[in-house]
Amino acid sequence: MTGILTSAEDFERARAWRLTDAADWDAYLLDTAVLLAEARRVFGSVRARMFHPEDFADFCLLHGLDPAEPAARDRYLVNPPLQTQLLPYQDEELVGDFMPRLVRARESGLTLRHADLLLDEGLLGPARSEERGGPRIRQAYEQGAELFRRMLVGAGYGAYEFHCVVDAPGGELHARARILHWEDGVVRLHDEELDLVCAVLCAGLVRELPGAALLHGTQGGAGGCGEYRQVAWAWQSSGYDYAPAAVRMEGVEALPGFSLGSVC
Known part of the structure; x- marks a missing residue:
């Protein structure tokens, strides 16, 4: 080290x-x-x-x-x-x-x-034990990971940037990731960025905090006859789930995203 x-x-x-x-x-x-x-x-x-x-x-x-x-x-x-x-x-x-x-x-x-x-050390510390609410946190973490997966699958192949924010006590929680979604379905991003995205979404869901997520970039690739287009989608949460919503974040104007429930 x-x-x-x-x-x-x-x-x-x-x-x-x-x-x-x-x-x-x-x-x-x-x-x-x-x-x-x-x-x-x-x-x-x-x-x-x-x-x-x-x-x-x-x-x-x-x-x-x-x-x-x-x-x-x-x-x-x-x-x-x-x-x-x-x-x-x-x-x-x-x-x-x-x-x-x-x-x-x-x-x-x-x-x-x-x-x-915010999660009483439920992500990294001893609170991960079942006696201290571990199952609830694990479930929310998996829910956050699934929400993120559906956003990427629904976007299709391309090169994107993802940003989510949760309005938390002590200051906003931010997570960012750069994603390459290849035409064969393989998704490339750094492990540490994936971990942080899931953790921020998890904290928002467990604590029922408002938040927003933005996915923008270039959709398409050579396999689609070389067609590319700029896209920007967003979702908002009142604390329980994420639904399509128009959002402006870091200078990016995003349209309401697709319904995450429609993505397998």
């Missing part, structure tokens, strides 16, 4: 803590790429998370640690509530692909933790 600084600004802030011997940001990127490649070669499986200076400073303050001590860095990286931010490294390009995913994973991890707290 390793922590990776994801910007030149973060690198400069972390200099005082002696997290790296690199002379500058470019050297740090090179050193990190070499480290990841070597770790993959030796261990086969490598996991990483974003090393966020503000999170680290807060963690050290909370636990009375010296941020310049290696032990403080190690405790921060293995902190259980932050395990949702971990990603497997699979030889991706560091700057162009993996680092942006690390940034999104941190944001998603914080949202997942928020959703978990």
